[in-house]
Amino acid sequence: xxxxxxxxxxxxxxxxxxxxxxxxxxxxxxxxxxxxxxxxxxxxxxxxxxxxxxxxxxxxxxxxxxxxxxxxxxxxxxxxxxxxxxxxxxxxxxxxxxxxxxxxxxxxxxxxxxxxxxxxxxxxxxxxxxxxxxxxxxxxxxxxxxxxxxxxxxxxxxxxxxxxxxxxxxxxxxxxxxxxxxxxxxxxxxxxxxxxxxxxxxxxxxxxxxxxxxxxxxxxxxxxxxxxxxxxxxxxxxxxxxxxxxxxxxxxxxxxxxxxxxxxxxxxxxxxxxxxxxxxxxxxxxxxxxxxxxxxxxxxxxxxxxxxxxxxxxxxxxxxxxxxxxxxxxxxxxxxxxxxxxxx
Amino acid sequence: xxxxxxxxxxxxxxxxxxxxxxxxxxxxxxxxxxxxxxxxxxxxxxxxxxxxxxxxxxxxxxxxxxxxxxxxxxxxxxxxxxxxxxxxxxxxxxxxxxxxxxxxxxxxxxxxxxxxxxxxxxxxxxxxxxxxxxxxxxxxxxxxxxxxxxxxxxxxxxxxxxxxxxxxxxxxxxxxxxxxxxxxxxxxxxxxxxxxxxxxxxxxxxxxxxxxxxxxxxxxxxxxxxxxxxxxxxxxxxxxxxxxxxxxxxxxx
Numbered sequence: 001x002x003x004x005x006x007x008x009x010x011x012x013x014x015x016x017x018x019x020x021x022x023x024x025x026x027x028x029x030x031x032x033x034x035x036x037x038x039x040x041x042x043x044x045x046x047x048x049x050x051x052x053x054x055x056x057x058x059x060x061x062x063x064x065x066x067x068x069x070x071x072x073x074x075x076x077x078x079x080x081x082x083x084x085x086x087x088x089x090x091x092x093x094x095x096x097x098x099x100x101x102x103x104x105x106x107x108x109x110x111x112x113x114x115x116x117x118x119x120x121x122x123x124x125x126x127x128x129x130x131x132x133x134x135x136x137x138x139x140x141x142x143x144x145x146x147x148x149x150x151x152x153x154x155x156x157x158x159x160x161x162x163x164x165x166x167x168x169x170x171x172x173x174x175x176x177x178x179x180x181x182x183x184x185x186x187x188x189x190x191x192x193x194x195x196x197x198x199x200x201x202x203x204x205x206x207x208x209x210x211x212x213x214x215x216x217x218x219x220x221x222x223x224x225x226x227x228x229x230x231x232x233x234x235x236x237x238x239x240x241x242x243x244x245x246x247x248x249x250x251x252x253x254x255x256x257x258x259x260x261x262x263x264x265x266x267x268x269x270x271x272x273x274x275x276x277x278x279x280x281x282x283x284x285x286x287x288x289x290x291x292x293x294x295x296x297x298x299x300x301x302x303x304x305x306x307x308x309x310x311x312x313x314x315x316x317x318x319x320x321x322x323x324x325x326x327x328x329x330x331x332x333x334x335x336x337x338x339x340x341x342x343x344x
Numbered sequence: 345x346x347x348x349x350x351x352x353x354x355x356x357x358x359x360x361x362x363x364x365x366x367x368x369x370x371x372x373x374x375x376x377x378x379x380x381x382x383x384x385x386x387x388x389x390x391x392x393x394x395x396x397x398x399x400x401x402x403x404x405x406x407x408x409x410x411x412x413x414x415x416x417x418x419x420x421x422x423x424x425x426x427x428x429x430x431x432x433x434x435x436x437x438x439x440x441x442x443x444x445x446x447x448x449x450x451x452x453x454x455x456x457x458x459x460x461x462x463x464x465x466x467x468x469x470x471x472x473x474x475x476x477x478x479x480x481x482x483x484x485x486x487x488x489x490x491x492x493x494x495x496x497x498x499x500x501x502x503x504x505x506x507x508x509x510x511x512x513x514x515x516x517x518x519x520x521x522x523x524x525x526x527x528x529x530x531x532x533x534x535x536x537x538x539x540x541x542x543x544x545x546x547x548x549x550x551x552x553x554x555x556x557x558x559x560x561x562x563x564x565x566x567x568x569x570x571x572x573x574x575x576x577x578x579x580x581x582x583x584x585x586x587x588x589x590x591x592x593x594x595x596x597x
Contacts, residue, residue: 061439063439090439091435091439102357110357113350
């Protein structure tokens with residue numbers, strides 16, 4: 001087998017592009033996406049709805065052909081060797097993909113046989129997974145009767161049945177209650193600890209933050225930031241200090257100008273009657289801020305230290321909040337391409 | 345070998361699904377029996393003349409009923425495909441190394457079984473009503489009409505993959521199915537109709553299937569109509585299967 005990629009790289013994409021035709025107009029869903037994912041980590045792919053997460057995932061998993069660019073997954077060329085890629089990856093789509101009219105066991109057995117296992121090997125592997133995911137109580141029942149959490153467990157089992165090198169999860173916790181969500185996070189971490197690379201898309205800030213070893217933030221079909229969650233938060237926002245002056249609202253810009261001159265302050269903005277200051281290090285910055293306020297005789301009503309979040313990173317890069325982005329009411333969100341409608 | 349195995353696995357999956365919903369088996373069987381019970385007596389009273397000889401009403405009528413069953417067994421495939429697209433099953437299977445043709449063939453074979461089994465039951469009952477069975481011809485009818493089911497099933501599946509919406513699929517399928525069946529002479533031979541109707545019929549591939557089936561039911565196996573029927577129906581099935589496989593390769597819902 002020819003080695004086309006260093007073994008420690010699980011996913012490498014370069015210049016990926018995909019447009020969909022919507023009412024005779026080409027709408028770019030992914031526009032020149034570059035991505036490198038090292039093996040053995042949980043890689044989060046964070047972005048608002050319609051940012052191109054699912055389209056990217058579908059190209060990486062051989063479901064959709066790219067208009068331009070190249071991608072290697074688990075060492076195989078996605079465009080030229082899709083069959084090789086399919087043998088080496090697992091995929092759990094947003095829609096789930098379990099067969100509702102079959103039993104859980106039948107789902108597992110069919111998936112195993114399709115991956116080339118003999119009937120005996122398939123039966124033994126299915127039993128392993130039933131034990132691993134605690135499916136025993138309902139594996140013999142028709143999937144239609146499963147709860148959301150049971151169904152999701154079966155679907156993840158289907159995704160990892162053939163020991164894939166890379167597992168793709170598309171919005172895996174959408175619609176799960178907190179308990180099932182925590183369980184799934186644990187399972188994903190266990191898979192990573194066992195050597196599987198996990199690539200997951202999410203639009204939940206906390207999921208990307210807590211679960212990913214590294215993450216990329218995507219907007220309008222492009223990666224706008226990439227790194228570990230801690231790096232990103234540090235690089236883009238450091239710490240955030242919020243100052244609320246006691247004076248009338250029209251005095252805010254003058255105060256902002258004073259504070260913006262402090263060397264430790266990276267950027268300032270006025271939001272909801274307060275001045276939000278991004279600072280490199282909160283402790284010395286606070287002292288400097290109070291010194292300036294004191295010297296200028298500016299009275300304040302409140303001061304607070306805000307923890308930076310990935311939303312600050314998104315806000316910094318796009319000028320809008322991830323919480324609002326992607327909903328139809330919020331301006332520059334991209335329209336959903338027709339090909340993604342079913343996946344909504 | 346892998347392909348045969350995978351087709352078998354998909355066929356088995358579909359068959360289990362069908363057996364768990366016996367209502368479809370009952371519906372599939374009740375329609376032809378209602379035709380036999382409620383329409384055949386009408387036909388008997390208008391029979392006479394060279395196109396519809398009075399003594400052999402059933403031998404002219406039954407091939408049409410079987411063709412109708414063959415079409416009906418196949419045309420539902422698109423609905424199943426859309427349901428499987430919406431639940432993500434097809435997407436999951438497409439990220440396995442499974443052959444796309446096997447994926448299609450498994451569903452097509454189920455539809456063929458859903459035609460053949462009730463078809464045999466209907467033949468059994470029709471013999472009781474006075475249908476004269478020519479066994480070789482009858483066996484060939486089932487082969488011919490299985491190809492028709494395959495063509496309809498793969499076409500419906502292809503449409504489902506491409507249209508993605510039940511509403512659009514229903515509009516297209518019902519819009520096509522009615523003229524296609526009426527212009528094939530399924531219920532009554534087109535030779536009873538005026539010239540323009542016969543000309544339109546000759547443009548319809550299913551017309552040749554039904555003509556061949558009538559000859560076979562009469563026990564005449566070596567006619568040109570039988571050859572043409574197999575050729576046209578076989579070509580339609582092959583074309584539809586190719587189109588359907590392409591759809592599974594490219595499906596993006």
